């Protein structure tokens with residue numbers, strides 16, 4: 001007789017503490033098999049075999065594996081297509097229920113729908129929970145019941161709702177006695193996934209209270225290290241969003257504001273999935289972007305001759321991180337000064353950022369390009385030199401990342417700011433009227 005079990009499928013919620021779906025899985029009447037799948041379709045698309053995010057996931061899964069083992073259970077770690085793996089598990093066990101936390105990305109939704117169909121076909125229940133956000137795409141709507149297209153009223157509604165009913169925490173970590181026991185699965189090696197160790201360090205998994213307290217003062221100055229670097233942890237769920245928001249409500253309204261931007265973009269992606277391939281605002285689809293791989297390459301390498309832009313790109317290339325102000329400046333430079341399609345930049349950031357997250361990256365790029373929700377209007381073109389005087393007056397950030405700045409080897413500006421600005425405004429105006 002095949003054993004009756006509940007499966008809990010980890011994805012972007014890689015923690016045992018305060019995990020909503022895991023908590024409910026433990027409340028089901030069957031022992032819980034925790035599962036993680038390295039999805040080959042995703043891994044095969046990654047060119048860099050030293051990818052720091054794969055390393056991060058690998059280390060986190062390894063940690064989970066040992067935590068479950070210490071509690072008498074075993075994390076089942078599989079490699080392959082989720083459908084194939086689930087079919088195998090259904091043959092091995094009498095799976096009564098599949099539990100998971102919802103993912104809002106279009107591809108992930110298709111993947112989950114396939115598993116839901118399979119579960120139903122096999123007579124198992126399929127239970128999805130909200131864990132990645134405080135409020136999902138159906139919860140913060142305008143009075144007429146529609147998704148907000150502008151941030152400020154969204155934020156107002158979000159705060160009002162949060163203040164009325166703050167989400168509870170889920171003590172999943174105290175329910176480990178409900179794990180399936182008597183099994184010990186193997187943990188695959190990183191090399192079996194086709195990857196190698198990275199030299200890029202990932203930020204600690206702690207909510208840095210001192211940084212949050214000083215966030216309002218320091219957040220805009222890239223040389224100060226005044227932001228939390230929690231992006232990767234919120235992306236993979238190694239830090240609970242409920243805990244982060246709780247810390248924000250205690251220590252910093254401006255940090256809370258950023259977490260609400262994250263929810264705004266998640267809501268936009270979930271309600272308007274067309275943003276993944278075209279402009280949010282369709283009238284911007286006709287902009288005649290310049291097909292200029294050479295300038296794009298100089299931008300990627302941090303060789304535009306604009307020191308702040310170059311410093312940002314080099315920080316990204318070396319560390320996998322870029323400060324938010326620099327993300328705005330470099331993205332604005334690519335799309336306005338160089339008039340290169342925002343999707344080129346979006347995809348470059350997606351390859352490089354440790355905290356890469358489809359909804360926020362797409363939202364950030366469309367904001368900078370002026371094609372998105374609540375976007376930077378097209379006639380606002382950042383002046384990189386002025387930004388540098390404002391946010392890196394003493395050139396600390398520039399000198400750190402562009403040591404040859406001011407010497408003969410540093411390139412001349414790739415384009416004159418004034419001419420680029422005029423060209424951008426002229427082109428946008430013509431395209432959108």
Ligand SMILES: Cc1cc2nc3c(=O)[nH]c(=O)nc-3n(C[C@H](O)[C@H](O)[C@H](O)COP(=O)(O)OP(=O)(O)OC[C@H]3O[C@@H](n4cnc5c(N)ncnc54)[C@H](O)[C@@H]3O)c2cc1C
Pocket residue numbers: 227228229230231232234258259261262263265322323324325327328331349353355356357358360361362364365368
């Ligand atoms: C062109 C562009 C691309 C971006 N790509 C991404 C991305 O791939 N992944 C990503 O998480 N953020 C992205 N952002 C948003 C923001 O730049 C980063 O979240 C932030 O710089 C990460 O640093 P931190 O973790 O120290 O954040 P903090 O400043 O400490 O903020 C805390 C958290 O709030 C969220 N957050 C902060 N600012 C924003 C914002 N403007 N929009 C949405 N969420 C925000 C993030 O989860 C962040 O980790 C992008 C912004 C732009 C302009």
